Amino acid sequence: MTVTEQTMTELPRLLPSERDGKQVQDLRAHLARHGRLPYRERQGTLIHDIEAAGLTGRGGAAFPVHQKLAAVYEAADRRRRTPVVIANGAESEPASDKDATLLWLAPHLVLDGLQLAAEAVGADTAILCTHIDRGNDVGRRLRNAVAEREAATLDRVPVQLAEAPPRFLSGQETALINHLAGGPSIPTFIPPRPTERGHAGNPTLVQNAETLAHLALIARRGPRWFRAVGTRDEPGSMLATIRRADGQPRITEVPLGMPLRDLLGEVRPDQGVLLGGYHGTWISGQQAATLTLDNASLAKAGARVGAGIVITLPADRCGLVETANVVRYLALESAGQCGPCLNGLPRIAAAFAQIASGRYHPRTRADVERWCGLVTGRGACHHPDGTARLVRSALVTFAAEADRHARGRCTEANTGANTKPFLPIPKTAARTEDDWT
């Protein structure tokens, strides 16, 4: 293939394009589009390319991928252990659909990335973990994809498929490792870091499914190609889940640094925009109009790209009511292991529900603020931090609405017309021990 500037910047890179008829990429279509798997025949060499490309994790934390690869490689060497690589497709965020979509449409790209990452760190175990209970039958699709690759003897490390329970925290790195070891699907304390001591005590690389797909393309086309889109500091493209007023999720691949207004379409200045999902940040439409989809820009509004979730709240919805539903869900999804989270999140949720319902004590907002401060940074995982971030940003972005509620008036909701939440909330919350395993 001749590499022209146009093909360098062409999107989508990961998902099937219009030219491919947006068809599901079976092995034949995948190889026709992307070519063979470029094994390096040596450990470690891919890590330099990934560093030059500047790829960061697409699961939400945006951690530099080469640093994780190098940490696993180095720990394996030092401890004389053979590493494990895990592709994390356990997309637990109810508002996100990008990993499920990628695994459904282009499973081989993720499986390529898993093989190449395994080679780079010298792993002999590769696991692809997905989320039970997604709408489509992604498990069957992946079993077929793995069988296709076996028949073509593509894979050097056999791939195991695993499923995580449909809980909000089950996609968290240590929760995944805990689950794969036969334990409950809840986070464990760090240290030890998984890169040091993870699955079966071995140095373990856990990378988001989309991250591995980018890695597989960087291995083929090089860092310069990867950097042809995106910003200098945050290069490349990412999958985003966009929800506009109709509530239907759209998965689209966008360059980092894309203006939010191009993603959102028409937004009123006082409309709420949620960035980064349920551990994310509410901003106003006015703020959104000036920002671009990269962490350097979003930081100005205290927000982050996260896993690429961008939601516009419809004009007839109350941001406080919607947030109250989400916060109740997040409190119920706490693993209940850490005192501050166990005590703080239900209190925050109950107080926030009062603010949303329109009759609340003058002290309630100050209580919520204080509890948000108390839970932040005090859990084994970031669940309390993310919940507090969402709550605080809602109280700022919907401050005028909260004032109206205090006087007993809600502008939009509670009219009876909008009883179903706009922001998706899974029906089942954990009730017994069994729900975690």
Add this chain to the structure above:
Amino acid sequence: MAEKLLVNPIDCEGHGACAELLPELITMDEWGYPIVDPRPIPPGLERHVRAAVSACPTQAQRLLRETPPHRKG
């Protein structure tokens, strides 16, 4: 090398022994769980810190040599 006091919040059951033995660095929140001063341990307090660590009934406290942790959320 600087040392830092770290509480494993999963193991911690809020017995409060640490806050009693080390009020200089540990206070209790309104639910009875310790809030630890995140700064490196000041010189002169090392003995008290070790006493607090070993007094924890669930062994939830530990001393960590200063290296920046990397955590994924």
